[in-house]
Structures are given as C-alpha cells and as structure tokens.
Amino acid sequence: MCADYKVTAWEVSGTIDYEKLIKEFGTSHLTKDLKERLRLKTKSKKLHPFFKRNFIYSHRDFDKVLENIDNNNFYVYTGRGPSGEMHLGHLISFLTSKWLQDEFGCNVYIMISDDEKFSVKKNLTLEQIDKQSDKDIEEIAAIGFDPDKTFIFKDTEYIKHLYKFALQFAKKTNLSNAKAIFGFTNETNLGHMFYPNIQNAPTAFERNKFCLIPAGIDQDPYWRIQRDVAEKLGFKKVTAIHNKLLPPLQGMDGKMSSSDNKTAIYLTDTPELVKSKVNKYAFSGGRPTLEEHRKLGGVPEIDVAYNWLYILLEEDDIKIKEIYNKYKSGDMTSGEIKKILIEKLNIFLENHKQNKVKNKKLIERYKYTGKLAKEMWKL
Amino acid sequence: MCADYKVTAWEVSGTIDYEKLIKEFGTSHLTKDLKERLRLKTKSKKLHPFFKRNFIYSHRDFDKVLENIDNNNFYVYTGRGPSGEMHLGHLISFLTSKWLQDEFGCNVYIMISDDEKFSVKKNLTLEQIDKQSDKDIEEIAAIGFDPDKTFIFKDTEYIKHLYKFALQFAKKTNLSNAKAIFGFTNETNLGHMFYPNIQNAPTAFERNKFCLIPAGIDQDPYWRIQRDVAEKLGFKKVTAIHNKLLPPLQGMDGKMSSSDNKTAIYLTDTPELVKSKVNKYAFSGGRPTLEEHRKLGGVPEIDVAYNWLYILLEEDDIKIKEIYNKYKSGDMTSGEIKKILIEKLNIFLENHKQNKVKNKKLIERYKYTGKLAKEMWKL
Numbered sequence: 001m002c003a004d005y006k007v008t009a010w011e012v013s014g015t016i017d018y019e020k021l022i023k024e025f026g027t028s029h030l031t032k033d034l035k036e037r038l039r040l041k042t043k044s045k046k047l048h049p050f051f052k053r054n055f056i057y058s059h060r061d062f063d064k065v066l067e068n069i070d071n072n073n074f075y076v077y078t079g080r081g082p083s084g085e086m087h088l089g090h091l092i093s094f095l096t097s098k099w100l101q102d103e104f105g106c107n108v109y110i111m112i113s114d115d116e117k118f119s120v121k122k123n124l125t126l127e128q129i130d131k132q133s134d135k136d137i138e139e140i141a142a143i144g145f146d147p148d149k150t151f152i153f154k155d156t157e158y159i160k161h162l163y164k165f166a167l168q169f170a171k172k173t174n175l176s177n178a179k180a181i182f183g184f185t186n187e188t189n190l191g192h193m194f195y196p197n198i199q200n201a202p203t204a205f206e207r208n209k210f211c212l213i214p215a216g217i218d219q220d221p222y223w224r225i226q227r228d229v230a231e232k233l234g235f236k237k238v239t240a241i242h243n244k245l246l247p248p249l250q251g252m253d254g255k256m257s258s259s260d261n262k263t264a265i266y267l268t269d270t271p272e273l274v275k276s277k278v279n280k281y282a283f284s285g286g287r288p289t290l291e292e293h294r295k296l297g298g299v300p301e302i303d304v305a306y307n308w309l310y311i312l313l314e315e316d317d318i319k320i321k322e323i324y325n326k327y328k329s330g331d332m333t334s335g336e337i338k339k340i341l342i343e344k345l346n347i348f349l350e351n352h353k354q355n356k357v358k359n360k361k362l363i364e365r366y367k368y369t370g371k372l373a374k375e376m377w378k379l
Numbered sequence: 380m381c382a383d384y385k386v387t388a389w390e391v392s393g394t395i396d397y398e399k400l401i402k403e404f405g406t407s408h409l410t411k412d413l414k415e416r417l418r419l420k421t422k423s424k425k426l427h428p429f430f431k432r433n434f435i436y437s438h439r440d441f442d443k444v445l446e447n448i449d450n451n452n453f454y455v456y457t458g459r460g461p462s463g464e465m466h467l468g469h470l471i472s473f474l475t476s477k478w479l480q481d482e483f484g485c486n487v488y489i490m491i492s493d494d495e496k497f498s499v500k501k502n503l504t505l506e507q508i509d510k511q512s513d514k515d516i517e518e519i520a521a522i523g524f525d526p527d528k529t530f531i532f533k534d535t536e537y538i539k540h541l542y543k544f545a546l547q548f549a550k551k552t553n554l555s556n557a558k559a560i561f562g563f564t565n566e567t568n569l570g571h572m573f574y575p576n577i578q579n580a581p582t583a584f585e586r587n588k589f590c591l592i593p594a595g596i597d598q599d600p601y602w603r604i605q606r607d608v609a610e611k612l613g614f615k616k617v618t619a620i621h622n623k624l625l626p627p628l629q630g631m632d633g634k635m636s637s638s639d640n641k642t643a644i645y646l647t648d649t650p651e652l653v654k655s656k657v658n659k660y661a662f663s664g665g666r667p668t669l670e671e672h673r674k675l676g677g678v679p680e681i682d683v684a685y686n687w688l689y690i691l692l693e694e695d696d697i698k699i700k701e702i703y704n705k706y707k708s709g710d711m712t713s714g715e716i717k718k719i720l721i722e723k724l725n726i727f728l729e730n731h732k733q734n735k736v737k738n739k740k741l742i743e744r745y746k747y748t749g750k751l752a753k754e755m756w757k758l
Contacts, residue, residue, distance in 0.1 A: 156542055159538050159539050160535075163494070186555035187555065197570070
C-alpha cells in the first residue's frame with residue numbers, strides 16, 4: 001500500500017512508512033506509558049511537544065534510562081556534519097538535547113564530524129569544511145546549551161581522544177559487516193569507511209552512564225555496530241530516541257536537503273526569502289479552487305504548513321487544534337495557513353539570529369574552557 | 380626455476396627471488412653507478428656495507444634524491460610496529476637511517492605504529508601495545524640518532540597531526556584499490572584497513588623535500604597508493620631504498636619472525652642464549668662429516684652464520700673475504716664460523732645494551748623536547 005521508500009544512514013527519499021521502520025530497524029515504540037513516566041520525572045512536569053505530538057516516536061532502551069533517570073544516569077550525544085548551511089531540520093536533535101539538559105541537567109556532547117564530511121564530499125577541502133564547522137558551531141551555540149555541561153568538538157581537532165575508542169570499535173568490525181550495515185561498495189573511500197568508528201567513540205565517554213542519542217530514525221542503522229560490540233568492549237550499548245523527519249517544503253515525503261535550497265528553510269534565510277519560499281514551494285493540502293476549499297475543507301495531514309506548525313512552531317495545544325479544525329473545515333484557506341507559518345517562522349528565525357549573536361561568547365566555553373570541555377581535554 | 384615465494388606487506392615465506400621482486404614490484408636496481416654517486420656525496424666518502432655488499436639493492440626515485448642530495452633535499456621516514464620483542468632484523472632500517480643522518484644531516488622521523496599493531500593483533504590490548512611501544516623506543520634510542528634531528532612518535536599520541544594527512548590519502552583510495560594492494564578480505568577489520576593512510580601521513584611532513592624510506596623490499600607494496608595519489612594531493616611521491624631481508628637462523632628463506640623466537644636473535648638475548656641458538660639452529664653450509672668438509676669445502680652462500688657476518692657483523696672487507704675463502708676451501712669448519720658469529724653477535728648486543736642504558740635520557744628529546752620534536756608538536 002505504501003509507496004517506495006529508502007532510508008539508510010546516507011539517503012532518505014520517497015514516502016516514509018514510520019511504523020514499518022520500527023519493525024525493520026527493530027526499534028520500539030515510545031509508548032504513552034513511557035512518555036508519561038518521562039513527564040513525571042521532568043522538572044517542569046511537562047513534555048516537550050516533540051514527545052507529546054509523537055514526533056519523537058521510537059526508541060532503543062529508553063525504558064532502561066527512565067528507570068533511574070532522576071539520578072543523572074545518562075548523557076546526551078548528538079552532532080552535526082558540516083557540509084553546507086544548516087536548515088530547520090538540523091535543529092531537531094539539538095532542540096531535543098537542550099530540552100533534556102534543561103529538564104535533567106545532563107551533559108551534552110556535540111560532535112562536528114568534519115572528517116566524515118571531508119571524506120564524503122568529493123569537492124570540499126579540509127579548509128572549506130573547517131569554515132563551515134565554525135559557522136555551524138555558531139548556529140548550535142544559539143540553542144543556548146549550558147556552557148559547563150556541554151562540549152562541542154571538531155573530530156580533526158579532538159581526534160587524539162576519539163581515536164583510541166574508534167580503534168576498539170574498528171577492531172570488532174570487519175569489512176563484511178560494515179558493507180552490510182552501511183552499504184559500502186568497492187567505490188567507497190577508506191576515510192568514509194573508517195568514520196563510523198569515530199562516530200561511535202563518544203558512546204564510550206562516560207562508561208557508568210547511558211549514552212542517549214536523539215536522532216532521526218534514519219540514523220538508526222549507524223548505531224547497530226555499537227550495539228553489537230559495545231558490551232564486549234566494556235562499554236554500554238547506546239540508547240536512543242528517534243524522531244520522524246521534518247518534511248521538506250515540497251511535501252510529506254523524504255527529508256530536507258542541504259544541497260537543494262528549495263526544499264528547506266535555512267537558519268540564515270531572510271524574512272522575504274522565507275515568505276517567498278513558503279508561498280512558492282510549501283506543499284498545500286488545500287483544494288484547487290476557493291469554492292471547493294470552502295465546501296470540502298483542506299487536508300492538514302498532507303499540508304506542509306500545518307505540519308511544520310504542528311511539529312515545530314505552534315507549541316500551544318489549543319491554538320494548533322484550532323488551526324487544524326479551521327483548515328479542515330475550509331474556514332481557513334491555504335494562503336491563510338501559509339501566512340501563519342511565515343509569521344511563526346520569521347519570529348523563530350529572528351530569535352535564533354539574536355541568540356546566535358548573544359551566544360557567540362559562549363563558544364570558547366563549549367569548546368575549551370567550560371567545566372565539561374576542560375575535563376574532556378584532560379582525558 | 381625458483382621455489383614458491385610469497386611477499387606481501389604482511390607475510391614473507393619461501394625462497395625469495397630478489398631479482399624477480401624488482402620486476403614484479405616495478406622498482407629499480409640500485410646500480411654501481413648510483414652507489415658511486417652516493418659515495419662521492421657522503422661526508423666520509425665511504426659507503427655503508429649494506430650498500431657496498433648489495434644488501435640494499437633496489438630503489439624508487441633514489442636517483443632523483445641523489446641529484447641534489449648535498450643540499451639537504453630529503454628526510455628519512457621509518458618506523459616500528461610494536462607487537463613483540465625486537466630482533467636483529469628490525470634494526471636494519473634504523474641502522475640505514477642512522478648512517479644517512481650521519482652522512483647527510485637529514486631529519487629522521489620514526490613512527491611507532493601502535494594503532495596498526497592493535498588492529499592486527501587479535502589478543503593484544505592498547506595497554507599491552509603501549510608497554511611494548513615504550514620498550515621499542517628504548518631499543519631505537521640505542522641506535523644513537525641526533526636528538527635534534529629525530530622525531531619518534533606513537534600514532535595514537537600524535538594522531539591529531541597525522542589524521543588530516545591520512546584523511547587526504549584515504550579520500551583518494553577506494554575499497555577496490557585497497558583490496559588489490561593490501562589483500563584485504565571481508566574478514567579484515569576497519570582499523571587494519573584504515574592504517575595504510577596513517578602510514579602515508581609522514582610522507583607529507585616536509586613538502587619541499589623528498590621523503591626517503593629505507594625498508595625491506597617486502598614493504599614496497601605498502602607505498603603504491605602513496606605514489607599513485609601523492610602528486611594529486613600536492614605532496615611528493617615517496618622515494619625508497621630497499622634492502623633484502625636478514626635471513627632467519629633456519630636458512631636463507633623467508634624472514635625472521637617476532638612470534639617464533641627460534642628464528643631470530645632478540646636484542647635482549649643473553650650471551651648464553653645467543654650461543655645456544657646459533658649452535659642449535661643456525662643453518663650450516665658445511666658438509667655432513669669433517670672429512671667431507673675438509674675435502675669439498677663449505678657453501679658460504681647458504682650458510683646463515685656467513686651471511687649474518689657478511690650483512691651485519693663483519694664490516695671489514697678483508698676479514699670477510701678471508702672468512703669466505705677459508706670456509707669455502709674447507710679450512711674453516713662450521714663450528715668455527717659459528718664461533719666467530721657468536722662472538723661478533725655478543726659484542727654487537729653488548730654494545731647495543733650499553734647504548735640503550737646510556738641513551739635513555741635522549742628519549743624525551745626524540746619524543747618531545749628535541750629541536751625537531753618541538754617543531755613537529757607545534758605543527
């Protein structure tokens with residue numbers, strides 16, 4: 001019944017059947033019960049909308065983390081591959097991490113995988129990647145992580161500390177397994193092939209705690225080797241919470257692309273560009289004519305404006321329900337819901353830009369001088 | 380006509396046809412003419428016996444180095460994989476490097492490939508490898524390199540400086556090429572597969588000079604990728620001089636083994652052990668009975684005692700010729716030539732052990748505080 005789809009660690013395309021992915025990857029549903037247990041352990045006694053609205057919908061061993069989560073039993077590990085400008089979709093795991101840090105006071109480790117992107121992107125030099133890394137770190141700093149509990153590191157700079165862990169994972173992974181999991185071919189280069197071991201290294205940073213990875217469900221295969229070998233190496237298996245993917249402007253299929261700037265809203269887009277992109281490209285669940293729309297109503301489920309509001313931009317449950325009802329009944333037109341999205345997007349981006357300027361001074365602490373960063377450089 | 384042999388970067392066995400290897404690997408003969416040109420450029424105006432006696436017999440682009448060798452146009456790069464105790468055979472490239480440094484004042488870079496050995500040796504931990512690395516560095520320090528022109532580094536410690544170069548080589552090497560050159564299979568682990576890129580990194584240390592690698596001819600395949608891609612990356616192709624392999628005690632075939640201690644004399648062997656190993660295991664070119672030996676004479680060409688004296692322990696051309704003649708004529712018995720070898724070996728090892736104690740204080744300079752080491756850590 002569902003269209004073709006393809007989800008590997010490298011590529012996402014087609015319509016994604018999220019239920020099928022849970023089965024295929026062997027992950028578990030993040031059930032209502034688990035979410036309620038999570039809520040009760042939070043400081044605020046409130047769930048983030050990502051959880052409430054089932055955008056974060058799957059997990060691995062998060063139930064184990066929950067058992068003792070109020071005892072600071074986990075740290076968060078996430079990252080960014082600095083190959084092009086960051087868009088809204090890239091913020092999801094950072095926003096999730098920030099919420100977890102606010103609620104539980106956990107450490108957050110953020111890998112800037114410059115080595116990976118250099119290996120994978122044919123035409124980019126190390127110098128170009130490094131410039132992009134610095135830009136990305138500014139965007140990430142805008143999120144406002146705790147500068148004493150957050151460590152941001154570039155792989156090529158922090159490699160001495162990653163390499164020994166990476167070698168241990170690498171020793172347990174033969175070519176045959178790596179090919180099966182990552183789809184490596186005879187054309188894959190050796191840097192690309194080694195990178196998954198580097199990516200695994202931070203899962204061994206705090207051995208007595210759970211490493212929790214908030215990531216798109218498409219990233220799950222990346223961690224299979226870690227889970228297969230971690231315990232043999234004396235580390236804990238990674239745990240994860242998985243989000244669905246923020247749909248691209250063009251419709252509910254696939255994932256935003258860094259390389260196709262029509263599909264996404266970038267963190268640096270101007271208000272005018274946001275307006276024009278949304279009006280021009282955002283896939284509408286509205287009807288061909290106003291008359292039909294008033295009569296039949298829109299289809300919010302396939303409307304990108306509605307989905308972006310629901311996932312990311314309208315946290316108020318009453319307001320989002322109102323929008324849903326009005327759009328579905330035909331009271332609200334496609335132009336009107338797009339207008340709401342444009343306003344919300346521009347407020348979000350304006351805030352983000354202001355935070356970026358304000359938090360520039362924190363970057364030194366995230367990288368080198370904050371409490372956690374200092375400890376990590378001493379390791 | 381020649382027996383089966385196998386020479387890859389990983390394994391040497393059987394009788395080695397050194398002429399065939401030159402053809403197979405596509406290297407060049409180190410001709411008399413080249414050697415005479417080398418001699419004329421040395422400070423001492425003397426060739427090391429390795430050259431004179433054609434033990435170093437093949438090269439890559441050494442003629443290019445020679446063109447301008449008196450202008451300090453090259454540096455030496457060699458190394459050691461710290462997986463077990465060092466034996467005599469392991470010293471060859473260090474002795475060659477030391478001679479080049481004495482004659483030309485060149486920098487010498489010595490890689491301790493702890494990462495490689497950890498990846499390749501199934502049962503060794505990083506801690507075990509690290510202990511072996513420290514032992515090996517003591518043995519290497521005994522050679523007496525110039526502490527301001529020599530840099531000894533462990534890969535896992537110096538990785539930050541190696542990694543960026545390694546990534547560049549890795550990006551130019553796909554799995555297919557790597558399999559063809561190194562014989563990687565589906566069982567090879569990812570650390571083992573990435574290591575050749577790390578090994579290539581020091582060939583980019585001094586971009587305006589030739590990197591000269593003195594190594595056993597069996598190591599040549601290791602460098603094929605470097606030569607294929609270096610110029611595309613803006614580095615020079617490595618140059619090399621190749622020695623034959625110091626034969627194991629058991630006979631002229633194959634190579635000493637770190638894992639089979641009957642095949643080799645270790646740098647830590649006691650005089651008694653040296654005596655017993657030589658008498659018990661050194662393959663003799665002598666005849667079955669004394670009578671036959673006196674009548675027919677010995678065969679120095681296949682006699683391990685003679686070969687070790689010729690290659691490593693009797694530098695005096697007149698004396699070695701005398702031994703050859705006496706042994707060949709039957710004047711000298713197998714027991715007598717073994718006695719000479721035992722004496723020479725024990726003097727050599729006693730000197731080495733004394734130098735090891737004496738030079739311990741230099742290790743800090745080789746690794747961190749010498750002029751070259753300091754520069755390399757600043758890179």
